[in-house]
Amino acid sequence: MTTTVPDDFLFGTATASYQIEGAVNEGGRCPSIWDTFSHTGHTLNGDTGDVACDSYHRWREDLDLLADLGVDAYRFSVAMPRIMPVDGGKPNPEGLDFYERIVDGLLERGIRPVVTLYHWDLPQYLGDRGGWLNRDTAYRVAEYAGVVARLLGDRVHTYTTLNEPWCSSYLSYGGTEHAPGMGEGPKSFPAVHHLNLAHGLMCQAVRGQVGDGAELSITLNLQMARGDADAVHRTDLIANRVFLDPILRGYYPDELFAATRDLCDWSFIQDGDLNVIHQPIDVLGLNYYSTNRVAMSDRPQFPQPVCATTYPGCGDIDWLPTEGPHTEMGWNIDPEGLYDLLVRVWDEYRVPLAVTENGMACPDEVEMDDDGAEIVHDGDRIDYLKGHMEAAGRAMRCGVDLRGYFVWSLLDNFEWAFGYSKRFGIVRVNYETLQRTPKDSFTWYRDVIRTRRLV
Numbered sequence: 001m002t003t004t005v006p007d008d009f010l011f012g013t014a015t016a017s018y019q020i021e022g023a024v025n026e027g028g029r030c031p032s033i034w035d036t037f038s039h040t041g042h043t044l045n046g047d048t049g050d051v052a053c054d055s056y057h058r059w060r061e062d063l064d065l066l067a068d069l070g071v072d073a074y075r076f077s078v079a080m081p082r083i084m085p086v087d088g089g090k091p092n093p094e095g096l097d098f099y100e101r102i103v104d105g106l107l108e109r110g111i112r113p114v115v116t117l118y119h120w121d122l123p124q125y126l127g128d129r130g131g132w133l134n135r136d137t138a139y140r141v142a143e144y145a146g147v148v149a150r151l152l153g154d155r156v157h158t159y160t161t162l163n164e165p166w167c168s169s170y171l172s173y174g175g176t177e178h179a180p181g182m183g184e185g186p187k188s189f190p191a192v193h194h195l196n197l198a199h200g201l202m203c204q205a206v207r208g209q210v211g212d213g214a215e216l217s218i219t220l221n222l223q224m225a226r227g228d229a230d231a232v233h234r235t236d237l238i239a240n241r242v243f244l245d246p247i248l249r250g251y252y253p254d255e256l257f258a259a260t261r262d263l264c265d266w267s268f269i270q271d272g273d274l275n276v277i278h279q280p281i282d283v284l285g286l287n288y289y290s291t292n293r294v295a296m297s298d299r300p301q302f303p304q305p306v307c308a309t310t311y312p313g314c315g316d317i318d319w320l321p322t323e324g325p326h327t328e329m330g331w332n333i334d335p336e337g338l339y340d341l342l343v344r345v346w347d348e349y350r351v352p353l354a355v356t357e358n359g360m361a362c363p364d365e366v367e368m369d370d371d372g373a374e375i376v377h378d379g380d381r382i383d384y385l386k387g388h389m390e391a392a393g394r395a396m397r398c399g400v401d402l403r404g405y406f407v408w409s410l411l412d413n414f415e416w417a418f419g420y421s422k423r424f425g426i427v428r429v430n431y432e433t434l435q436r437t438p439k440d441s442f443t444w445y446r447d448v449i450r451t452r453r454l455v
């Protein structure tokens, strides 16, 4: 069954600055923690974002692709290293001009800009002072958010404070997968809190510039675990409610303190922080790709060692293999998980939702047409998107207030620790020539958008 969406529903695609821009030494940009991380052997094949899709130079072509696709909105991120390249210095006019051109270019093409203010490319000078372990980072990032909002004002449809703070904390300070790759499990918790604080301060900074009409959001990648009720409950607490409850309800659950007692005293929470974190938001973005399977473990666990874990406080839980099929990332394909997620978050928190990322990495095969041009028949990606859109539509029919759906990604791009080995785009990028070629999924999505139906 298909679901017709309201006129103001946003069909879109998403990207992020470090994944597509390249031009890392141009326009007055300073290095970010991801430049450092990728240049010091932490990514597959030593890949870096130095060139990426070269969107810094090819942005007009990319906006034309969006216009051709017919999207209502484009979710992209602004790079703080372009806007505030000097520690303690003034905003950089070249950086500001770059994003102003993109926003105006989108509006000229009838596309609404959905701006992510922080998609992981923290300036290295803040990284040098402890990154998200340092409370001051929250204030510096909020100040930058105010600078962007002063420039772009109400030309932006939605300001998203942070993309996936779970990754910027657990995967970056708990684990070693993301910059700075600290690998000290419980160090995730101060990072979590400072990110939550940054979110609240960024909301205040944007509202301070744009006024109450500013539409604000944050994007979370909630972990959808399946399995033993106890194991599911704990992973939900550590990975999800640690963000949802302070942001949407103004408190950390007591259970969280109990579950992490041996690992962290949470003394970094200061008086008044929760009031700052608990700002009204207009829409909650959810990035969804797959589900996990968990079970309580019978392995001896306690006291839990301080180890490189992205799930501190879950040392007595086992992660089990998921049922297939899987994408090229090894992530299972489970559209029902998206339905469950949307219904659950809506039922519990009653906040309007948007799917701000959903998509699939495929080993795309490139064929040549009679004129020697590249073509990609990515039927698997179409099936993936179709299944998830159907699930999102079903959630809407069950009463979930869903405001938008964004495909990850417009372009094949730098997939963080996986470098260029994983392709998520509905447009192929030939990394030698940087040529863009719409895949079959692009044409398919264009037809979906025209019908204004979730398949």
Ligand code: FCB
Pocket: 016, 019, 163, 164, 167, 221, 287, 357, 408, 415, 416, 424
């Ligand atoms: C998400 C990120 C995005 C992209 C996709 C595949 O976690 O937000 O930048 O890498 O995964």
